[in-house]
Amino acid sequence: MTTISMTVNGRQVSGEAEGNTLLVDFLRKELSLTGTHVGCDTSQCGACVVHVNGESVKSCTQFASALDGASVTTIEGMANDDGTLGVIQQAFQDEHGLQCGFCTPGMVMSIADLLKTNAQPTEGEIREWLKGNICRCTGYHNIVKAAQSAAATLSGAREAAE
Amino acid sequence: MYNFEFTRPTDLSVAVEALKAEGAQALGGGQTLIPVLKQRLAMPTTLVDLSAIDSMKGIRRMGDTLVIGGGTTHGAVAGSAEVANAIKGLVELTAKVGDPQVRNRGTIGGSLANNDPAACYPAAALALGATIVTNAREIAADDFFQGLYATCLEEGEIITEVRFPIPAASTYQKFEQPASRFSLTSVFLAKMQDGSIRVGVTGAGADGVFRHEGLEQALSSDFSAGAVDGVTVSAEGMSNDLHATPEYRANLVKVMTKRAVAALS
Ligand SMILES: Cc1cc2nc3c(=O)[nH]c(=O)nc-3n(C[C@H](O)[C@H](O)[C@H](O)COP(=O)(O)OP(=O)(O)OC[C@H]3O[C@@H](n4cnc5c(N)ncnc54)[C@H](O)[C@@H]3O)c2cc1C
Ligand code: FES
Ligand code: FES
Secondary structure (H helix, E strand, O other): EEEEEEEOOEEEEEEEEEEOOOOHHHHHOOOOOOOOOOOOOOOOOOOOOOEEEEEEEEEEHHHHHHHHOOOEEEEHHOOOOOOOOOHHHHHHOOOOOOOOOOHHHHOOOOOOOHHHHHHOOOHHHHHHHHHHHHOOOOOOHHHHHHHHHHHHHHHHHHHHHO | OOOOEEEOOOHHHHHHHHHOOOOEEEEEEOOOOOHHHHHOOOOOOEEEOOOOOOOHHOEEEEEEEEEOOOEEHHHHHOOOOOHHHOOOOHHHHOOOOHHHHHHHHEEHHHHHHHOOOOHHHHHHHHOOOOOEOOOOOOEEHHHHHHHOEEOOOOOOOEEEEEEOOOEEEEHHHEOOOOOOEEEEEEEEEEOOOOOOEEEEEOOOEOOOOOHHHHHHHHHHHOOOOHHHHOOOOOOEEEEEEEEHHHHHHHHHHHHHHHHHHHOOO
């Protein structure tokens, strides 16, 4: 066991990890942040996507021990400070981008990463980007719409600010 | 997953030393090794994480050669203007590996060391005639790959960088297996500076990645889709699984090569 310290959703935290402790288990069990889901545990479904130092990664395919000192953002960090839904989360609700909701945390984190580098992605670019995020319920159509709607809202907000 | 010691050296020499211990294994991006560990198909006693070694990361051009550090991620290569200017085929290749999250972690060193028969990078290394540089020596790509998941790397040897001769033109044409996102059959085609053509094929061979000499010769004398039609690609030696028969893969080799020729014409 070693003690791992990270900044998670802007908060300084630390916890115990074995050599083989996965980031997703560290988040869920050690930090009780259960919004990050494990869908497959074989690196395929993307339900576990979080951001590490600003990049989206699969937290089931990443050791906590490698991340001492890292900055991590999970789905719990996506809401506004007052607890209301963040822009991408709200877009999922408005566009009916979820049914059971199991894949949604990973979808939101993945889309957030896309919109950082591509503010106005095309439908094709969104679908290509979401290759590593599997949804068993929705058929993806409304997820893509949610991503487009979030992109429009965020761009509108940026323009208004300028 | 069995437990192990986890070390994260920042210095290559420390990693080389750590890997001399019995049961020690290198960890690159973990996008292959972590799933393997979960299945208990490997049980190292110590994992030596290479991801904090800065000297193994980065992309630079040295004259007619593009040098990519062994710990450089697929995402970094896909997003590099330097690579796009020098070897466009490498951008096409890395931009299609798996998904964005795999690309943010998976590395060139891990991909070549693993030599998965459906992996993308081995086709580029062979087609471009890359040199694989380790902490101990320099290895020509033609000598490096030795069958399914096998390479000439010694125990504990670390790929520190890969040197690619810059070709006149190159392209990677991937036919994806949609469930795994790996290659069902893909072709990396390089037009070298001396005018010769090299064709690397991945996903198809029962012995892993290979160059197709018949296609290389035909295209070197006549760079056209018609020249590909005249070449016989045998199903013998192609792999067979529930996704595709050897005959289907042999046909795909020609289809993907023609797409590559079209892309460069
Ligand atoms: C969902 C999914 C889809 C994928 N799709 C594709 C695809 O389309 N095409 C493709 O090519 N790949 C694909 N991959 C594999 C991916 O590219 C891996 O990143 C790569 O094969 C292994 O690289 P890594 O850095 O993650 O290595 P690791 O998993 O860390 O290591 C793999 C092996 O290489 C050794 N190793 C690692 N680094 C070095 C080094 N520098 N020197 C010597 N040995 C080293 C390790 O000891 C281990 O044996 C996919 C993976 C996943 C999970
Ligand atoms: S749980 Fe990590 S990819 Fe499915
Ligand atoms: S909403 Fe159920 S898996 Fe996506």
